Amino acid sequence: MATLLVGDVHGCFQELQALLAQANFNPATDTLWLTGDLVARGPDSLEVLRYVRSLGDSVRIVLGNHDLHLLAIYAGISRNKPKDNLTELLEAPDCDELINWLRRQPVLQVDEEKALVMGHAGITPQWDIDTAKRCAREIEAILSSDSYPLFLDSMYGDLPNCWHDELSGLPRLRYATNALTRMRFCYPNGCLDMICKDVPKKAPAPLKPWFELFGPVSENYSIVFGHWASLEGKGTPEGIYALDTGCCWGGKLTMLRWEDKQYFQQDSLAKTAETDD
Secondary structure, rough: OOEEEEEEEEEOOHHHHHHHHHHOOOOOOEEEEEEEOOOOOOOOOOHHHHHHHHOOOHHHEEHHHHHHHHHHHHOOOOOHHHHHHOOHHHOOOHHHHHHHOOOOOOOOOOOOOOEEOOOOOOOOOOOOHHHHHHHHHHHHHHHHHOOOHHHHHHHOOOOOOOOOOOHHHHHHHHHHHHHOOOOOOOOOOOOOOOOOOOOOHHHOOOEEEEOOOOOOOHHHHEEEEOOOHOOOOOOOOOOEEEEOOOOHHEEEEEEEEEOOOOEEEEEEOOHHHHHHO
């Protein structure tokens, strides 16, 4: 019974299948964790969603910023750009079913027995675990409701960038969404910087990667995240695992088997996208 954690798939279905074969993934006994950004940029987003959905209880995922972007396109809020590579999915006969399944997926996974937390971008140092769970539930509740287009229309923006318990309504949801799906750098006080996308060594002072700042979640849990392909899976403290290694940009798809901390990697089969957020 293995727990297999895989970085951002981004529509790279063939690479995902090859990677799972390396670890002899058996959905009857194993559990697959996916760090989000299942779709966009790679060639086979439709097949990825169909496959992941078919796994049922054998998979645990979190939504990433590109997954939310797909939902926004479907809702008529964002534009489907050619580089997104989502037209086949949006025109598929089962698109409605897949979208309705996707918007009911979580944005945070917590396994208390393993003391393991997974968020697409990580966990802001301004949150403890109870706050993280509460904010995740709030996002999940509105995404699964009939009001989800209102939320998607308001999620774009970089403010507020600092957490306080008095935040409410759409600003609270926007902060939580940014923290869970877009965050990279923070100021020393933990407030989010939503502008810089460089590798850490090129970031202007006083910005620090979120995982270099003390946070109550990282003190008590291991954290798995994706989103930041330019890290190449390197440079994080002990107990924090960066798994996005840029498969859709021509890099690799990376898997961590939790029980023995063994890594597996599958090279990209084709360079299919341009690097950005």
